[in-house]
Amino acid sequence: MATPEEIERRVEEADAARSARRSAAAKRIGELAQHRAAIAEQLADIERDLGDVLAESSDVIDIEELARFTDLPVSDLTRWREARKTNRTRRKKPAARAAGAQNDTSRGQSAPRIPTNDQAAKPPEPAVPRGDTVNAPDRVAAEVS
Structure with a gap:
């Protein structure tokens, strides 16, 4: 017996081999994740550049013509252009709100409706919650590492 x-020595020997493999796996995953993050950042920069060039050249060439010349799908070209517009819009909105632009009726707000043909004006009805969200659970933020 x-x-x-x-017994302690045998367990330590068995654990040492496993620990070495675990350490190697963790190091490799960390290296690959860093490499992936760098490439994802490069890709985001390239897509931003694509959106900028698409927007800048829209006065001389449209998406469909670009698709024919480049063999790129219209959906990709449109996505890159629209992503650029979305990002620009997000950055400008807080400044516009700070300047008091929230009351600007040129942003799609409609004028009050005036009753016609002897229709009596009705007070607005209270908002009714959507049926698909009444019993929906609250979203919980999760930390991603």
């Missing part, structure tokens, strides 16, 4: 010291 093995002594307690011998």
